[in-house]
Amino acid sequence: MTTYIIAIILGIGFGFSLNKAGLTKYHKIANQFRFTDMTILKFMLTAIVVAMIGLYIFRGLGWVTFPTVPATYIVGNLLGGLIFGVGMALAGY
Amino acid sequence: MKQIKAFITQEMWSPYLAGILLGIVGLLTVLLANTLLGASGAFESIVGWIGKKITPSVFSNVYWGLEGGRAMPVIRPEITWSVILLVGIVFGGTLAALTSRTFKFRFNDDAQWKRIFGPQPWKRWVLGFIGAMIVEYGAGIAGGCTSGLAISGGMLFVPAAFLFMAGFMVTGIITIMIIYGRRY
Numbered sequence: 001m002t003t004y005i006i007a008i009i010l011g012i013g014f015g016f017s018l019n020k021a022g023l024t025k026y027h028k029i030a031n032q033f034r035f036t037d038m039t040i041l042k043f044m045l046t047a048i049v050v051a052m053i054g055l056y057i058f059r060g061l062g063w064v065t066f067p068t069v070p071a072t073y074i075v076g077n078l079l080g081g082l083i084f085g086v087g088m089a090l091a092g093y
Numbered sequence: 094m095k096q097i098k099a100f101i102t103q104e105m106w107s108p109y110l111a112g113i114l115l116g117i118v119g120l121l122t123v124l125l126a127n128t129l130l131g132a133s134g135a136f137e138s139i140v141g142w143i144g145k146k147i148t149p150s151v152f153s154n155v156y157w158g159l160e161g162g163r164a165m166p167v168i169r170p171e172i173t174w175s176v177i178l179l180v181g182i183v184f185g186g187t188l189a190a191l192t193s194r195t196f197k198f199r200f201n202d203d204a205q206w207k208r209i210f211g212p213q214p215w216k217r218w219v220l221g222f223i224g225a226m227i228v229e230y231g232a233g234i235a236g237g238c239t240s241g242l243a244i245s246g247g248m249l250f251v252p253a254a255f256l257f258m259a260g261f262m263v264t265g266i267i268t269i270m271i272i273y274g275r276r277y
Binding site: 050092 | 108110112116117118120122124128130137139160163173174178180181182187189190203204205206219223228231232233234236237238239240241243245246247250252254256257259260261262263266268272277
């Protein structure tokens with residue numbers, strides 16, 4: 001039960017940040033691919049860097065153990081990414 | 094107090110600030126739940142869960158788990174943690190829209206979309222549906238979406254995340270170039 005409450009709260013934080021960054025708008029997604037609006041890259045890479053620094057500090061302090069990391073299989077990851085890009089540009093979400 | 098209120102009710106935050114919030118959420122996910130953020134897997138879990146109830150024989154495969162098989166399925170066909178997270182995401186997005194007073198049922202009101210494709214909402218829906226299917230298919234192959242693989246993997250320095258990001262940028266740019274043509 002507690003894990004589900006945590007999931008809801010973290011989900012709210014996730015959705016809140018997505019909406020406030022404007023990633024729920026079509027033109028933000030489309031213009032990223034035209035490089036006239038860099039919101040997505042700024043948003044994503046900031047999130048990655050912040051979480052990255054925090055995680056490695058926490059691991060150094062022994063507070064967390066890393067969960068199962070996403071598997072790397074070069075062809076699959078790249079092919080999946082290539083297909084994903086087509087859909088992302090078409091749907092614009 | 095007034096400043097905090099004014100800040101929260103802003104429609105748009107700086108992407109850096111929103112990114113910091115998401116980074117903290119990603120960090121707390123590992124700290125509190127020892128798992129990673131992800132959205133696309135949740136849809137697959139829901140589909141597998143419903144599918145296994147309706148036609149178990151069709152959904153008895155390696156992806157959602159073989160009937161009576163002992164191997165771990167790629168996607169667990171049940172209400173997983175990330176399905177609950179997905180519910181939270183919907184609430185969070187709504188809450189953010191409510192605080193900035195932009196909450197409204199929209200069918201097609203993006204000015205740029207209308208300029209490119211025309212004003213008909215059905216076009217938006219059809220393209221959105223087709224695009225979403227392609228997105229989910231690609232995410233299934235890659236092993237995650239922008240949140241589950243790119244952000245969660247990126248913060249753990251997983252090479253897959255950066256391959257995936259490079260992949261979707263390449264075809265995203267090409268697709269937008271084809272759609273926009275001379276207007277690119």
